[in-house]
Structure formats: structure tokens, C-alpha cells
Amino acid sequence: xxxxxxxxxxxxxxxxxxxxxxxxxxxxxxxxxxxxxxxxxxxxxxxxxxxxxxxxxxxxxxxxxxxxxxxxxxxxxxxxxxxxxxxxxxxxxxxxxxxxxxxxxxxxxxxxxxxxxxxxxxxxxxxxxxxxxxxxxxxxxxxxxxxxxxxxxxxxxxxxxxxx
Amino acid sequence: xxxxxxxxxxxxxxxxxxxxxxxxxxxxxxxxxxxxxxxxxxxxxxxxxxxxxxxxxxxxxxxxxxxxxxxxxxxxxxxxxxxxxxxxxxxxxxxxxxxxxxxxxxxxxxxxxxxxxxxxxxxxxxxxxxxxxxxxxxxxxxxxxxxxxxxxxxxxxxxxxxxxxxxxxxxxxxxxxxxxxxxxxxxxxxxxxxxxxxxxxxxxxxxxxxxxxxxxxxxxxxxxxxxxxxxxxxxxxxxxxxxxxxxxxxxxxxxxxxxxxxxxxxxxxxxxxxxxxxxxxxxxxxxxxxxxxxxxxxxxxxxxxxxxxxxxxxxxxxxxxxxxxxxxxxxxxxxxxxxxxxxxxxxxxxxxxxxxxxxxxxxxxxxxxxxxxxxxxxxxxxxxxxxxxxxxxxxxxxxxxxxxxxxxxxxxxxxxxxxxxxxxxxxxxxxxxxxxxxxxxxxxxxxxxxxxxxxxxxxxx
Numbered sequence: 001x002x003x004x005x006x007x008x009x010x011x012x013x014x015x016x017x018x019x020x021x022x023x024x025x026x027x028x029x030x031x032x033x034x035x036x037x038x039x040x041x042x043x044x045x046x047x048x049x050x051x052x053x054x055x056x057x058x059x060x061x062x063x064x065x066x067x068x069x070x071x072x073x074x075x076x077x078x079x080x081x082x083x084x085x086x087x088x089x090x091x092x093x094x095x096x097x098x099x100x101x102x103x104x105x106x107x108x109x110x111x112x113x114x115x116x117x118x119x120x121x122x123x124x125x126x127x128x129x130x131x132x133x134x135x136x137x138x139x140x141x142x143x144x145x146x147x148x149x150x151x152x153x154x155x156x157x158x159x160x161x162x163x164x
Numbered sequence: 165x166x167x168x169x170x171x172x173x174x175x176x177x178x179x180x181x182x183x184x185x186x187x188x189x190x191x192x193x194x195x196x197x198x199x200x201x202x203x204x205x206x207x208x209x210x211x212x213x214x215x216x217x218x219x220x221x222x223x224x225x226x227x228x229x230x231x232x233x234x235x236x237x238x239x240x241x242x243x244x245x246x247x248x249x250x251x252x253x254x255x256x257x258x259x260x261x262x263x264x265x266x267x268x269x270x271x272x273x274x275x276x277x278x279x280x281x282x283x284x285x286x287x288x289x290x291x292x293x294x295x296x297x298x299x300x301x302x303x304x305x306x307x308x309x310x311x312x313x314x315x316x317x318x319x320x321x322x323x324x325x326x327x328x329x330x331x332x333x334x335x336x337x338x339x340x341x342x343x344x345x346x347x348x349x350x351x352x353x354x355x356x357x358x359x360x361x362x363x364x365x366x367x368x369x370x371x372x373x374x375x376x377x378x379x380x381x382x383x384x385x386x387x388x389x390x391x392x393x394x395x396x397x398x399x400x401x402x403x404x405x406x407x408x409x410x411x412x413x414x415x416x417x418x419x420x421x422x423x424x425x426x427x428x429x430x431x432x433x434x435x436x437x438x439x440x441x442x443x444x445x446x447x448x449x450x451x452x453x454x455x456x457x458x459x460x461x462x463x464x465x466x467x468x469x470x471x472x473x474x475x476x477x478x479x480x481x482x483x484x485x486x487x488x489x490x491x492x493x494x495x496x497x498x499x500x501x502x503x504x505x506x507x508x509x510x511x512x513x514x515x516x517x518x519x520x521x522x523x524x525x526x527x528x529x530x531x532x533x534x535x536x537x538x539x540x541x542x543x544x545x546x547x548x549x550x551x552x553x554x555x556x557x558x559x560x561x562x563x564x565x566x567x568x569x570x571x572x573x574x575x576x577x578x579x580x581x582x583x584x585x586x587x588x589x590x591x592x593x594x595x596x597x598x599x600x601x602x603x604x605x606x607x608x609x610x611x612x613x614x615x616x617x618x619x620x621x622x623x624x625x
Contacts, residue, residue: 025380028367028370029366031557042565049565053569053574062392073211084562087559093558098386102389109261109262112464116452118441124290124446124447128447150581
């Protein structure tokens with residue numbers, strides 16, 4: 001309950017910095033978590049999944065005649081327990097991530113073109129492209145972008161040569 | 165053997181389950197194939213599903229996961245799993261050009277085309293290699309030793325990995341002797357321990373104040389979600405039309421090459437063949453889209469070939485994929501087993517014919533395409549947004565911690581749990597500090613199980 005309230009408040013307008021200082025953040029296995037939340041999820045993960053497995057193992061051993069089969073089904077229940085543990089922890093602990101929706105038509109285009117031009121193969125010439133790729137690029141509004149950059153590049157080269 | 169109609173129904177049903185389950189798992193970045201495919205396939209084997217059902221489940225699952233892992237890679241800029249890492253650079257550039265949907269479409273279409281190329285070719289190569297089967301089976305202990313050394317050398321740890329094989333194998337032999345004393349024989353626990361090792365090592369590190377300082381972060385990570393762009397009419401675009409002629413050609417060619425090279429690491433093949441394709445395409449935009457299609461095709465094809473060729477030709481897990489995620493197809497006692505001492509093999513290799521591998525393999529690819537492709541085309545943005553906003557990393561860790569406990573206790577009670585923790589900790593640390601990656605560790609396990617007995621016999625220790 002307390003968790004949910006906290007989530008609500010956060011949703012309203014708590015400043016980003018205040019929110020982050022609440023957490024004891026660490027990076028583990030490729031993403032950030034809060035240490036207390038992490039401890040709870042480990043405990044819950046073990047308790048729920050092992051609990052499911054142990055109970056199923058007991059119950060099924062009494063009803064399923066083939067012992068190996070009973071254990072295999074108990075494992076299935078145990079795996080379901082893992083999923084339940086995951087769902088419970090997902091409900092309890094909110095992700096420690098900030099997700100930003102990018103606007104349409106990213107602003108980083110110029111940067112990418114520069115990067116591409118500096119790569120081993122260079123930018124290349126739109127004139128060399130097969131018609132299908134030209135059509136694809138036009139549809140995406142990328143053709144003009146590349147063609148323009150190319151033109152500017154050529155002009156720059158010409159200017160440099162003219163200055164010489 | 166069951167009549168054909170029953171087989172077909174079982175394969176259809178299991179393939180569909182595999183495709184649906186793993187299309188979902190693929191969305192969650194960081195879920196490695198071995199930690200998810202191996203235990204679930206094992207479960208399917210132990211529940212007594214007929215061989216063709218087991219095979220379809222595995223294949224449809226693997227192929228679907230490789231399609232949907234493109235979603236976090238293209239839209240969030242985080243690799244869907246280890247195999248998606250080499251695709252990140254192209255995906256990010258396309259995203260910054262404002263066309264993340266193109267990255268996604270090219271990747272997935274490349275994967276579909278490559279999968280259809282890889283299945284028949286892998287079967288063909290397997291048939292060509294099959295005559296050497298008996299020789300290889302006989303020499304299996306030595307073949308595994310040589311393969312481990314080779315795979316270790318090609319890992320990022322190079323010579324360190326080669327030499328680290330010695331203590332690592334020794335620890336496994338020691339743990340096996342220990343559990344043997346109590347009548348416990350473990351195999352899946354080792355695989356899972358190795359695969360999930362990085363998490364186990366990180367969990368230990370966090371308990372140590374000295375190491376915790378290194379892992380501390382000031383702020384939450386920021387992910388930028390690419391916008392949703394739908395650029396076609398109808399329910400989903402034709403995958404054939406997404407790729408142009410040249411791209412279809414490159415995808416087919418690189419898929420064919422990577423189908424043949426089944427002993428190398430899929431990540432390495434993806435990088436090398438991607439560079440090769442990139443150097444042949446003149447225009448930068450075309451280069452980006454062609455490389456990303458070919459690279460995702462290669463990850464798909466290598467994966468299929470690495471599982472299929474050893475399975476069909478030898479029945480021995482002689483590749484990084486066969487030794488890891490596909491391990492339950494070879495070894496799932498008491499149902500499937502490999503006994504190198506007697507040369508007796510009882511697994512999908514002996515239970516299915518070559519034609520069945522081909523037919524049901526293609527069926528699985530079709531099922532995966534039918535489930536994962538429309539899903540990725542229509543719901544990619546929503547799915548990526550849901551996973552990033554609603555699914556905390558804590559929840560994923562809770563699931564995997566539970567998985568460690570359930571599988572190890574199921575296999576060997578308390579001893580199983582102790583072994584999985586020890587192997588996971590050791591493996592995770594070696595992988596973090598020396599580049600002694602999980603692929604090498606799987607081979608190390610097989611060296612301990614298959615080569616060490618032969619070695620001790622040969623040298624009369």
C-alpha cells in the first residue's frame with residue numbers, strides 16, 4: 001500500500017532529483033536497482049518459487065504414481081512460482097529507469113551523417129544507388145538529407161580547391 | 165513411432181507454444197538463451213513430450229526469440245541478448261536518423277530469410293558430416309578436449325581462457341566427486357549455474373562493501389524510446405519486400421556461410437561477416453540497412469546450424485550452442501543421455517530421422533515467423549514501452565533467483581543448490597575478470613565429464 005502511494009506521488013510531480021535520492025542505486029547484471037528492493041526480491045523469489053515447488057512436490061508425490069513424473073510436474077509448478085515471484089516483484093517495485101519518448105524526426109541526423117562520412121567506406125554517392133533503395137530513401141525522407149549533405153561536401157571540396 | 169498425423173499435431177502444438185512463450189521472453193532484454201531455453205526445453209523433455217514435439221518447441225522458441233530480441237535492440241538501444249550486441253551500432257545510427265522501424269524491419273526480415281536458408285543447409289552439412297560420425301563418437305573425449313581449447317582461444321580471454329580451463333575443469337571434477345559420494349548426479353545445475361553466473365557473482369559483490377562502491381550509481385539510467393512509425397498499409401509488410409535484391413543476396417550468402425561454420429561462436433561470426441558485407445556496399449545508408457539485415461541473419465543461421473549439425477550428424481553437443489542452450493536435446497537424464505564410455509547415445513539424434521529434422525525444422529521456422537513477425541511489426545513500440553516502464557529489474561532478478569533454486573533443488577536437493585552457487589560464482593567471476601565466457605565454460609563442463617575420464621585412463625593416473 002505504501003508502495004502504491006509512493007508511486008502515485010511520484011507520478012504527480014515530485015522532482016527527479018528527490019526521487020533518485022530516495023533510492024540506494026546500484027548497477028547489477030546490466031541494469032540499476034535499489035539495494036533494499038533487491039534484497040526483498042531475492043527473498044521473495046526464493047520463498048515463492050521454492051514454496052510452490054515444495055508444496056507441489058509433496059502433493060503430487062501422493063497422487064501421481066510415477067515418481068519421476070511427479071517431480072517433473074512439481075518443477076513445472078516451481079517454474080510457475082518463479083513467474084509469480086516476478087509478477088509480485090514487478091507490482092511491488094517500480095523500475096529504476098527513466099524512459100524518454102523521442103520526438104518524430106530525430107535531431108541527431110546531422111551527427112549520424114558526419115559519423116557515417118568518417119567511416120571506412122565514406123558516405124558514398126546517391127547516384128550509385130539502385131532504384132529500389134532510392135525509392136525507399138525517398139519514402140523515408142532520407143534521400144534529400146543524404147543528397148544535400150553530399151552536395152555540401154562537394155562544394156566544400158571545390159571551395160578548398162578553388163582557394164588553392 | 166506414432167503415426168504421422170499425431171506427430172504433426174504434436175509438433176504444431178509444441179512449436180506454437182514455443183513460439184508464443186519465447187516471443188514474449190525475447191522482449192525482455194538481458195534474458196540469455198541458456199537461462200531460458202535450456203530449462204524450459206528440459207521441462208518439455210521430462211514431461212514426456214514426443215521427440216518431434218521437443219524439437220519443434222526448441223526450434224520455434226529459438227527462432228522467435230531471435231526475432232523479438234530485435235525490438236529492444238532497435239527501439240531502446242539495449243541489446244536483446246548477447247547475440248544482439250554486434251547489431252547495436254547500426255541500430256543506433258538508424259534510430260538517430262529517425263528510422264528505428266527500418267532497423268527493426270530489416271533485422272527481422274533478415275532473420276526470417278536466414279532461418280529458411282539455414283535449416284535445409286544445416287541438414288545438408290550434417291548429412292555430409294554424418295559418415296564421420298562413428299569415428300568422432302569414438303574419439304569424442306579427445307574431440308571435446310580439442311574443441312574446448314579452440315573455443316577458449318577464440319574467446320575474448322585468449323590464452324588466459326585456455327589456461328583457465330585447467331582449474332575450472334578441476335573444480336567441476338571435484339564437485340562431481342563430492343556429490344557422487346552422496347549419490348547425487350547433477351548436469352542441468354552446472355549449465356544453469358554457468359549461464360546465470362554473472363548474476364550470482366554480482367549478488368555476492370553487492371554484499372561486500374568494498375565491491376559495492378564500484379557498483380553504486382548516482383542516478384537511474386535513461387532510455388530513449390524511439391517513436392512509433394508505421395510505414396505500410398495492412399496488417400504487416402511482406403518480409404520479402406522489406407529487403408531489396410542485393411540485401412536478399414547478402415543475407416542468403418552470409419547465412420549459407422555461417423551455417424557451415426558451426427564450431428565458432430555466433431557473436432564472432434556475426435561481427436566478421438557483417439564487416440565483410442559492409443565493405444562491399446558503397447552508399448552509407450544502404451550499408452547500414454544491408455549490414456544490419458545480414459548480421460541478424462547470421463545470428464539466426466549460426467544458431468540454427470550450431471544446434472542442428474551436431475544433433476543430426478553426431479548426437480554429441482559439439483558446439484557452443486549445442487553445449488549450452490540446446491543441451492537438453494542431447495542430455496536430459498533419465499530420458500536422453502550420452503555415454504562416451506560405451507559409445508551409447510540415446511537422444512533426438514537416435515529418435516528422429518534426417519527427414520524429420522528437415523521437415524519439422526522448417527515447420528518450426530514457419531510457426532515462429534507467423535507468431536513473432538506480426539507481433540514485432542505491430543506491437544513493437546507498445547511492447548518495448550511496457551517492458552521498460554513496468555517491468556523492474558528487481559522482478560527479473562526475482563524470477564531468475566527462483567529459477568536457480570527450483571532447478572537445483574529439483575535436481576539435487578541442498579547439494580544441487582550448493583553446487584549451482586559455487587559454479588555460478590566461480591564462472592561469473594572468471595567471465596567478468598578474464599573474458600572466460602559462458603561458451604568456454606560449457607565446453608569446460610563437457611571436458612570434465614567426457615575427456616577427463618579418458619585422460620586419466622590414457623595416462624594411467
